[in-house]
Amino acid sequence: MTEKKPLIGISSCLLGNEVRYNGGHKRDRFVTDQLSKWVEFHSVCPELEMGLGVPREAVNLHRANAKSGLEMITVKTGKNLTALAHKTSTRLIKNLPNEICGYIFKKDSPSCGLERVKVYSKGPVPERVGRGLYAEALCSEFSHLPVIEEGRLSDPDQCEHFLTQVFALWRLRESFAKSKASMAGLQEIHRRSKYLVLSHTTVGYSRLGRLVGNAEKLSAKVVWAQYEILLMQSLKTPSTVKKRVNVLQHSLGFLKDRLDSKEKRSVLKVFERYAAEKTSWDAAKTLLLHLLEKHEVHYLIDQFVFEPFPEEFSGA
Ligand code: SF4
Structure with missing residues (x-):
């Protein structure tokens, strides 16, 4: 196949x-x-x-x-x-x-x-x-x-931004079909998309969360359709170092009670270097992923922000 x-x-x-x-x-x-x-x-x-x-x-x-x-x-x-x-x-x-x-x-x-x-x-x-x-x-x-x-x-940044949007839209539509447009399917893809959206816009992050909460009790199909538009509008805003630092800090919140002092120091040092643009996003996210895996924080490991499109494109 x-x-x-x-x-x-x-x-x-x-x-x-x-x-x-x-x-x-x-x-x-x-x-x-x-x-x-x-x-x-x-x-x-x-x-x-x-x-x-x-x-x-x-x-x-x-x-x-x-x-x-x-x-x-x-x-x-x-x-x-x-x-x-x-x-x-x-x-x-x-x-x-x-x-x-x-x-x-x-x-x-x-x-x-x-x-x-x-x-x-x-x-x-x-x-x-x-x-x-x-x-x-x-x-x-x-x-x-x-x-x-x-x-x-x-331009690597513009190429990455385009591919991020393309693959996000594709994954969403695949999930729509696979889950037969169920709210459970939308909640799952939203869970995995959260930090990717946060790395582009905090406003979009909040609005998508409210939409999936579905306080207005809209039909699942209507929520999926609105989600697609809002997701794509959110991802059109480019990501920045500052917004990614926000994602790193949010993620660190899940680890704070599990890291020993040596791990804490080393991870904060790498995040600070990334914030100062002295090291790459790849270096910061690789260290974070290593710690998430080591401490079995499954909720975060499969976030799309860590691999928004096939890794082979990185540095294209
Ligand atoms: S696809 Fe056709 S119309 Fe468009 S730029 Fe190429 S040659 Fe021109």
């Missing part, structure tokens, strides 16, 4: 498919050689789906005035493809598999670019203020879906 993996949507050219306007591709090695071991891809080329063919005339984004929307115009012949681009985006988004847990967009593209795409208004010099039409439509429809441009995957 093949192992199930998260499904990620991706701009087709990033997988090496020759779908660009000039007949080329923009294969991203991290995506095709590493990420592909751990996730499945659903690739889309919106411009190909518009029926423009390969090769095709290049397009740009234009804005007639401050109040008007972005328009997609062909570079040489000046054809306005905006309506076709919107219609195609709507169709593609409607046909996206429900299982998609994230999206990787090709940067700078008038269709797929997520940010700082060139927009022409007055004169020949564009401003980098746009978002591709397909990317914009997709992000409006799925506002809590984790998204990133391929260029940002080479």
Whole structure:
């Protein structure tokens, strides 16, 4: 049986498919050689789906005035493809598999670019203020879906943040299916997600706790649906050293009566060094995990904060 993996949507050219306007591709090695071991891809080329063919005339984004929307115009012949681009985006988004847990967009593209795409208004010099039409439509429809441009995957912090969100969403949906949408299933995944959320936002941590408490006696399906949105909103806030120190200190609370004075000194020293950014999160969490295992604090050992996605990605 093949192992199930998260499904990620991706701009087709990033997988090496020759779908660009000039007949080329923009294969991203991290995506095709590493990420592909751990996730499945659903690739889309919106411009190909518009029926423009390969090769095709290049397009740009234009804005007639401050109040008007972005328009997609062909570079040489000046054809306005905006309506076709919107219609195609709507169709593609409607046909996206429900299982998609994230999206990787090709940067700078008038269709797929997520940010700082060139927009022409007055004169020949564009401003980098746009978002591709397909990317914009997709992000409006799925506002809590984790998204990133391929260029940002080479930044370890941004890559880690994206993968953390993707795997959190995937685990949640897997648990939803496995537990048949039961409240017990939600309570269990929430228990394991708590400190991961705390490492991103204390507000989200409190709100998710209240939601799972379900004082309003909502149906389990409604609570699951609200939980997914709130979890993803919470994890969109980046983690910081300060927030992770908070997680370490909370965890230490479970150990304080079990550690001898030597262990206490050594763990506090490592945590202080991490807070001062003189040692890594990996070093701090490895020591903590060692102590949690030694003193059999099972409640914390399986927290997702210690392995939010397959360890092999660490330092990617
Ligand atoms: S950036 Fe988007 S539209 Fe352009 S070739 Fe790649 S997938 Fe197609």
